[in-house]
Amino acid sequence: MIHGVLIFNTTGVPRLTKFYTPVHQSIQTLTQKLFSLVCSRPVGLCNFLDAPELDAFLGPKNEEGDRWRVVYRSYATLYFVFVVDGAESELGVLDLIQVFVETLDRSFENVCELDLVFHFDEVHHILSEIVQGGLVLETNIDEIDESVQNMARLRKESFASAYPLSLGGGLSPRNGPLKTPLGWLTGKFTGVGTR
Template identity: 75%
Template structure:
């Protein structure tokens, strides 16, 4: 089972924390403990380690023989960390981290740390498409990306239908179909004023135009 998914930078500042098992102690303490374990490891070492000292942080005790393990990968200034038990494959979790990173990269186009800060809700949504309740749901990046795109489209349509006065070409659905947006109203006013000016100019030109048969 996957007990937690964490993302923090090389300074130990958490950018995403998702726990699938209730905690006995604070999440900040757990993140600091895990950061202390992996930050001192050399790059030549493997990307997973046993961490029995973390069992006291979880309210759900692991079964006999199932020890907690920390599986992580480092990308630029970020650590992607999974806290799992021995029922999970370390190599499988490493592949799952790669799936998560590729999904984030597709959503944000060259994802960086600031994307995780300012779009944390979308990051949690992408993670929920991959993992639910500590179990893996999907590992196909294409399927994950399609689900995220469809959800984003549904949110936009819902916002447009519930906000008929929002700027745009009109709301989606019957609620916004017959209503004019503020931008449309302003455009109509400007267009009408412009047409009136042209008509006045045309009328003035005709009034001062001399008949062809008159001598000056």
């Protein structure tokens, strides 16, 4: 079973945290610990994090099969980390990360870290088309992408029907969600937009 999916960048800022099994520590400390272990590994090493510190941290499991393993992959400025147990195949999870990233890439068209920052809800929706409750739902990228597009379209239509006058909008990628006139003004006046 997959116990957790994390995305954080090379400075350790979380971009997505999703745990399917309750963890004993706060998710933030767990993220920090995983980050410190993962980022200290030079490139070219294997994608399985098997550090002695980890067992103490993830809770020692008596049986070999129950041990939590950490499989990660780094893409540009992001680390994708899956925490799994013995029911998952290590290399299979590695492929799954690839599937996840490719799906993100299709949805966002050349995904970059900022897409994940501003559309973290969309990332959650995409993940929910791949993994549900810690079990793999679908591994075929085309199928996943189709469901993702379908759901995004439905949300967009729903938003459009609520705001018939809004331009585009919806929660779909690259379109500002819930842009109320006031919010839009705020953005204009304060000028904090950094994109």
